[in-house]
Amino acid sequence: MHGLASGEAPLLCATGLYKHLHSPSLAFWRARTARTILRDINLSIQPGERIGLAGVSGAGKTTLLNLLLALKGADAGTITCQGRAVRPASVRALRWYRRQVQYIPQDPASSLDPRMSVRDLIREPLVRLNVVDNHTRRIDEALDRVGLDQTLLRARPAALSGGQAQRVAIARAVALRPRLLLADEPLSGLDLPVRARVMQLFDDMSCLDGTAFLIISHDLSVMPRLCERTLILHDGAIIEDRPTTALFETPKHDHTRALVRAAYQDHAITAMVPAPAAPSLYPVL
Numbered sequence: 001m002h003g004l005a006s007g008e009a010p011l012l013c014a015t016g017l018y019k020h021l022h023s024p025s026l027a028f029w030r031a032r033t034a035r036t037i038l039r040d041i042n043l044s045i046q047p048g049e050r051i052g053l054a055g056v057s058g059a060g061k062t063t064l065l066n067l068l069l070a071l072k073g074a075d076a077g078t079i080t081c082q083g084r085a086v087r088p089a090s091v092r093a094l095r096w097y098r099r100q101v102q103y104i105p106q107d108p109a110s111s112l113d114p115r116m117s118v119r120d121l122i123r124e125p126l127v128r129l130n131v132v133d134n135h136t137r138r139i140d141e142a143l144d145r146v147g148l149d150q151t152l153l154r155a156r157p158a159a160l161s162g163g164q165a166q167r168v169a170i171a172r173a174v175a176l177r178p179r180l181l182l183a184d185e186p187l188s189g190l191d192l193p194v195r196a197r198v199m200q201l202f203d204d205m206s207c208l209d210g211t212a213f214l215i216i217s218h219d220l221s222v223m224p225r226l227c228e229r230t231l232i233l234h235d236g237a238i239i240e241d242r243p244t245t246a247l248f249e250t251p252k253h254d255h256t257r258a259l260v261r262a263a264y265q266d267h268a269i270t271a272m273v274p275a276p277a278a279p280s281l282y283p284v285l
């Protein structure tokens with residue numbers, strides 16, 4: 001268990017976050033024309049916790065992610081990490097924050113610089129964030145953690161499969177030994193064996209290292225396996241924040257009920273897909 005000792009600040013705490021969208025062409029009417037895209041977001045993450053954030057397209061997931069990554073500032077509310085205020089404007093504080101909180105992008109293949117080798121891709125955040133340690137050891141450890149072979153260190157992203165690219169993206173984050181990983185649709189586009197490996201890796205990181213996860217997905221069906229608690233974001237507000245099993249058994253909100261139904265339908269569709277045929281005795285031409 002990786003709970004909090006009494007009196008210890010949460011790993012990440014967002015309180016009363018608001019984000020408005022202003023139309024630049026209507027600057028004069030700014031106050032009146034602003035559209036609220038996040039409203040009164042309260043969220044607390046403890047070490048080792050795995051929390052899901054689900055919502056349909058346009059619910060505000062990316063906007064919230066940008067605030068939690070300190071890429072954008074909120075119009076109201078605060079974010080703290082282990083009790084320290086997180087402010088996009090403070091470069092020094094941000095460097096410290098980026099070592100605590102890392103991001104796994106939705107489409108790793110396109111987020112990796114095609115000119116860099118796997119070794120340089122994993123080393124780059126260590127250099128950028130001034131990590132004073134043996135970088136070669138950190139790279140080897142990270143590679144081992146995500147189950148990639150050392151022989152891939154010289155490879156460039158074009159030579160990687162989708163699953164390998166996903167694991168390189170995770171290794172980049174893992175090399176920093178972060179306390180919290182924000183993962184955007186971490187399973188989408190992966191085939192079943194690679195999905196299983198990524199899920200096992202997340203299990204190990206949260207149970208063995210106490211790494212916390214916020215897993216963002218439009219698809220609720222991934223949450224029971226990955227997250228003990230799930231938040232539903234709807235129209236910019238968190239409408240449910242409950243243990244995942246309770247949320248599936250007794251969804252309180254109509255919108256959650258629709259998401260749960262869709263998740264069961266997806267599961268039913270998956271179950272209908274025939275099992276792979278026995279290996280062919282004929283050579284593959």
Ligand SMILES: Nc1ncnc2c1ncn2[C@@H]1O[C@H](COP(=O)(O)OP(=O)(O)OP(=O)(O)O)[C@@H](O)[C@H]1O
Pocket residue numbers: 021037055056057058059060061062063064218
């Ligand atoms: N730069 C922008 N200009 C106009 N509207 C925006 C902008 N950024 C966000 N929005 C609006 O804010 C709302 C929330 O968008 P956001 O991208 O955060 O949702 P999302 O849940 O991540 O959606 P998706 O799953 O499709 O990425 C949407 O209605 C979107 O149209």
